[in-house]
Amino acid sequence: MKIYFIRHPETLWNKKGLFQGIKESGLSQAGYFTTGNFIEESKKIKINSIYYADNNRCKYLVDKLLKIHTESNAKRDIRLNERSFGEYEGFPEKDIAKVTFFNPEDFMKKFIWKPPGGESLKDVLPRVKDFLSDIKKVEKRSNVVFVITSGGVIRVASIILGLKTLREAMVYKTKNSEIVEVNMGEVS
Numbered sequence: 001m002k003i004y005f006i007r008h009p010e011t012l013w014n015k016k017g018l019f020q021g022i023k024e025s026g027l028s029q030a031g032y033f034t035t036g037n038f039i040e041e042s043k044k045i046k047i048n049s050i051y052y053a054d055n056n057r058c059k060y061l062v063d064k065l066l067k068i069h070t071e072s073n074a075k076r077d078i079r080l081n082e083r084s085f086g087e088y089e090g091f092p093e094k095d096i097a098k099v100t101f102f103n104p105e106d107f108m109k110k111f112i113w114k115p116p117g118g119e120s121l122k123d124v125l126p127r128v129k130d131f132l133s134d135i136k137k138v139e140k141r142s143n144v145v146f147v148i149t150s151g152g153v154i155r156v157a158s159i160i161l162g163l164k165t166l167r168e169a170m171v172y173k174t175k176n177s178e179i180v181e182v183n184m185g186e187v188s
Contacts, residue, residue: 021085082150086118107170
């Protein structure tokens with residue numbers, strides 16, 4: 001089985017460097033543009049299943065994919081939702097970093113930091129692990145699976161799957177509409 005993790009298209013909040021979390025923000029012009037390019041590239045792949053987070057930025061991409069990949073099954077899964085940034089959603093990341101324990105340069109602090117009313121990436125880990133366990137049971141070995149989600153979930157999945165160390169995952173920022181390809185036969 002091949003899994004393609006895709007980070008949602010760029011939103012207006014992503015462009016401004018604001019904490020997105022579970023709140024909604026419209027797509028930026030770049031988000032619409034990269035979606036078009038992504039859809040064209042996806043025509044080269046036969047997609048069996050699409051799993052996606054419960055938000056408009058992921059659903060937009062799914063709707064475009066389903067117009068091309070009409071045989072694909074699409075399933076919304078809340079375990080793929082970005083972590084909640086609680087009270088800090090909609091605020092600039094750099095401003096919050098100045099006045100809180102959040103430190104984007106310290107990989108461990110970044111992993112365990114929990115904003116007021118929100119979640120840490122460590123909190124997200126069990127639900128992502130549960131999701132990955134379930135799709136291993138449900139999907140056939142020969143399937144191609146698209147997982148459309150957020151950067152935080154992709155970071156956590158890359159740790160669980162052994163693609164990156166904790167340090168590597170916390171330092172690397174997945175770009176919007178970026179694809180992370182995983183051949184599950186090569187993952188323990």
